[in-house]
Amino acid sequence: MPKLPHLRFLWLAAILGMVLLGFGQFGSPTAGPVPYSQFQQWLDAGRVARVTVTGDSIRGELKDKLPDGTTGFVTERVPTNIAAELSRHGVEYSGAPAVGAFSQVLAWILPPLLFVGIWLIAGRLMSGGRGGGMLGGGLLSVGRSKAKLVAETDVKTTFDDVAGVDEAKEELREIVDFLKRPGEFTRLGAHVPRGVLLVGPPGTGKTLLARAVAGEAGVPFFATNGAEFVEMFVGVGAARVRDLFEQARKVAPCIIFIDELDALGRARHASPVSGQDEKEQTLNQLLAEMDGFDRSVAVVILAATNRPEILDPALLRAGRFDRQVLVDRPEKQGRIDILKVHTVTLTLAADVDLAEIAAMTPGFTGADLANLANEAAVHATRRKADAIGMEDFVAAVERIVAGLEKRSRVMIPRERRIVAYHEMGHALVAMATPGADPVTKVSIIPRGIGALGYTLSRPTEDRFLMGRSELEAKLTVLMGGRAAEILIGPDISTGAADDIARATDIARGMVLRYGMDDKLGPVAWDTEEGHFLDQPGAFWRPRRYSEQTAREIDQVVRTILEHGLERALGVLRANRAKLDEGAERLLAQETLTAEQIPKPD
Ligand code: ADP
Ligand code: MG
Ligand code: ZN
Numbered sequence: 001m002p003k004l005p006h007l008r009f010l011w012l013a014a015i016l017g018m019v020l021l022g023f024g025q026f027g028s029p030t031a032g033p034v035p036y037s038q039f040q041q042w043l044d045a046g047r048v049a050r051v052t053v054t055g056d057s058i059r060g061e062l063k064d065k066l067p068d069g070t071t072g073f074v075t076e077r078v079p080t081n082i083a084a085e086l087s088r089h090g091v092e093y094s095g096a097p098a099v100g101a102f103s104q105v106l107a108w109i110l111p112p113l114l115f116v117g118i119w120l121i122a123g124r125l126m127s128g129g130r131g132g133g134m135l136g137g138g139l140l141s142v143g144r145s146k147a148k149l150v151a152e153t154d155v156k157t158t159f160d161d162v163a164g165v166d167e168a169k170e171e172l173r174e175i176v177d178f179l180k181r182p183g184e185f186t187r188l189g190a191h192v193p194r195g196v197l198l199v200g201p202p203g204t205g206k207t208l209l210a211r212a213v214a215g216e217a218g219v220p221f222f223a224t225n226g227a228e229f230v231e232m233f234v235g236v237g238a239a240r241v242r243d244l245f246e247q248a249r250k251v252a253p254c255i256i257f258i259d260e261l262d263a264l265g266r267a268r269h270a271s272p273v274s275g276q277d278e279k280e281q282t283l284n285q286l287l288a289e290m291d292g293f294d295r296s297v298a299v300v301i302l303a304a305t306n307r308p309e310i311l312d313p314a315l316l317r318a319g320r321f322d323r324q325v326l327v328d329r330p331e332k333q334g335r336i337d338i339l340k341v342h343t344v345t346l347t348l349a350a351d352v353d354l355a356e357i358a359a360m361t362p363g364f365t366g367a368d369l370a371n372l373a374n375e376a377a378v379h380a381t382r383r384k385a386d387a388i389g390m391e392d393f394v395a396a397v398e399r400i401v402a403g404l405e406k407r408s409r410v411m412i413p414r415e416r417r418i419v420a421y422h423e424m425g426h427a428l429v430a431m432a433t434p435g436a437d438p439v440t441k442v443s444i445i446p447r448g449i450g451a452l453g454y455t456l457s458r459p460t461e462d463r464f465l466m467g468r469s470e471l472e473a474k475l476t477v478l479m480g481g482r483a484a485e486i487l488i489g490p491d492i493s494t495g496a497a498d499d500i501a502r503a504t505d506i507a508r509g510m511v512l513r514y515g516m517d518d519k520l521g522p523v524a525w526d527t528e529e530g531h532f533l534d535q536p537g538a539f540w541r542p543r544r545y546s547e548q549t550a551r552e553i554d555q556v557v558r559t560i561l562e563h564g565l566e567r568a569l570g571v572l573r574a575n576r577a578k579l580d581e582g583a584e585r586l587l588a589q590e591t592l593t594a595e596q597i598p599k600p601d
Helices: 004-023 036-044 082-088 101-127 166-180 182-187 206-217 236-251 277-291 332-343 354-360 366-382 390-406 413-432 468-488 494-512 547-574 576-589
Strands: 030-034 048-053 057-062 072-076 092-095 195-199 221-225 254-259 299-305 323-326 439-443 454-457 591-593
Touching (some): 030 036, 036 048, 036 057, 048 082, 082 092, 166 182, 166 195, 166 323, 195 206, 206 221, 221 236, 236 254, 332 354, 354 390, 366 390, 413 494, 413 547, 413 576, 439 576, 468 494, 468 547, 468 576, 494 547, 547 576, 576 591
Parallel strands (some): 030 072, 048 092, 195 323, 221 254
Antiparallel strands (some): 439 454, 439 591
C-alpha cells in the first residue's frame, strides 16, 4: 500500500480543483449578474475590455470601474451572434466550457475517484489497514473497532458488590492503588503488572471484578470481548487492537478489559486447519501492543478466561499477563457473603437463614447464587407472600440444583465423601513426603472444569532444575488421591484421571527425555513435543527407537508409577486414622488450611 498522507494530499488537491473549476473564472472582483441589455449598452458604449463566452453566460471586464468599484460582470447570454458583435466593438473575447462545467467536470472526475476510494477500502481490508484512518479517520475508518470503544467513565461497581473472592480482591487492590496514583508507584521505580488474567469457572464474578477495579479506581473502562477481535478479514482484528490501545493511551490511567481472552488467545498452531492467519495477526498485535508500552503509562489490561490451559503461552510471559488471579467458586462463608449482596434489596422473612442456604449450595457460583435469590423472590411472589421465606429459598435451591446436576456440577453425598478422601489423600501424602511442595489448602469445592476438589501446594515457582527425587515425590503425591480411594474401597473412581495423566507425563519425561532410568540409560529417546521446527502440522513424528525399546519404555514407566502408588499407599496405611479424621473435617468445612489438616507421622 502506498503511503497514505500522500494520497490524502491528492484528495485535497482534487477537491480544491473541482471547486475552482466550478466557479470558472477568478481574478477580477465581479459585480452581480447584470441584464443583457445593460451589457449591450456597455458594449455599444465601448466600455467592455474583454469577455469570456460560454454556452449560456458571458463573463467580462470593463475598461473603467463601476460605481461600486468593481470592473467584472456576468450576464445571461441571449442567443445572438455574439462573436460578430464583439469583433465589431473591438472586444477581446474567448470561449469557455459551458457553465455546468462543474457537473461536467464532476462526471468526469468522480468515477475514477470512486474507483480509487473503493480500491483503498479494499486494500485496507486485505492488508490489515496498516495506515491509520484516512482523512483523519472519519471517512474510511473501517478498521476502527466496532467494539464499545467509548470508555465507560463512570463505573458504579465497587468491591462491595463482589463477595466471596477476598483473595482475588486483595490482589487487585494493588492495581487500584496504582491506577489511582500512578505517579507515586513509578517514583520509586516499582514494577506494576501490565496485564492481569482473571481465571475461573463461568459465573464466579470475573467480569464483575474487572468492573469493580475500574469503579474503585475511578478510571475509564474499555470493555471488550476476545470474540470481537476475530474477524473475517485478515488484519481487521489487528487494526482493532491497535485502535483500542491508541484510545486507551490517550485517556490513561485507564483499564482495558478483554473478556473471554481464549477466543482470541488460543495457542497458535493449535489447529492444523489453515485460515488461522487472522487470529494469529490479531494475537500478535496484542502481544506487540503489550510489549510496546511505556511502563510509566498507566494502562492496565485485565482479561478473563475460564480456559487458561488453551491460551497461547506467549500471552503469559513476563510483561504480558504475567499475573494470574484465581477467581474460584466461593466457599461457604463466601456464599453467605454473596447471598447478602444479592438479598439486600429483597424483603426477607424472619426465618431466612443465609448460612443455612449457603450450606445447601456447595459448588454454586456467584451467578448461581444471584439466580437463586431471584428465583426465591419469584417463588414468593407467585404464592402471594408478603416476604420471601425459607421455603422459597429451598424450592429455588431444588430447582437450580436439578439444573446443575444435569451439567454435573453438584455432587451427591456419596461423591462428596469420595472426593474428601481423595483430596485428603493428596494432602497427607504431600505432608509426609520429603521434597514435595508444602500443602497450603485442601478443598472439596469443585474447581475449574474437571476437578471435583483440589489440594493447593505452595505456588510452584519457576524451576530450572528438578532432581529425580523431587520428581518421584511429585509422583507420589499425585498418586495419593487414588491411594486413598483404594483404602476406603470398595471401588475406585474416575476422579483420579487427571492425577494419573500428569503422573504418567512425569514418568515418561524421566525415562524418555531426562535419561533418569538406569535400565534405559542416559538416552534422549524422545525430544520435547511439538517444537520441531516450530511447524504447524508437525503432529506426527516418527518414533526413533526400536520395537524392543518401546516395550521396555512402557514397562519402566509403569514400574515408576506403580512404585509411586505404593509409596502413597504406605503413607496412608500408616496414617489411616488421620485420613478418616481429615476427610470428616473436610466434609464438614469444605476447605481446610494447612494448620487444620491432621499431621501425618
Ligand atoms: P464471570 O465473568 O466470571 O462469568 P460475571 O462477573 O459475569 O461472571 O457474574 C455474573 C453475575 O453473577 C454478576 O453480575 C453478579 O450478579 C453475580 N456474581 C458472580 N460472582 C459474584 C460474586 N463473587 N459476588 C457477587 N455477585 C456475583
Ligand atoms: Mg464474564
Ligand atoms: Zn487428585
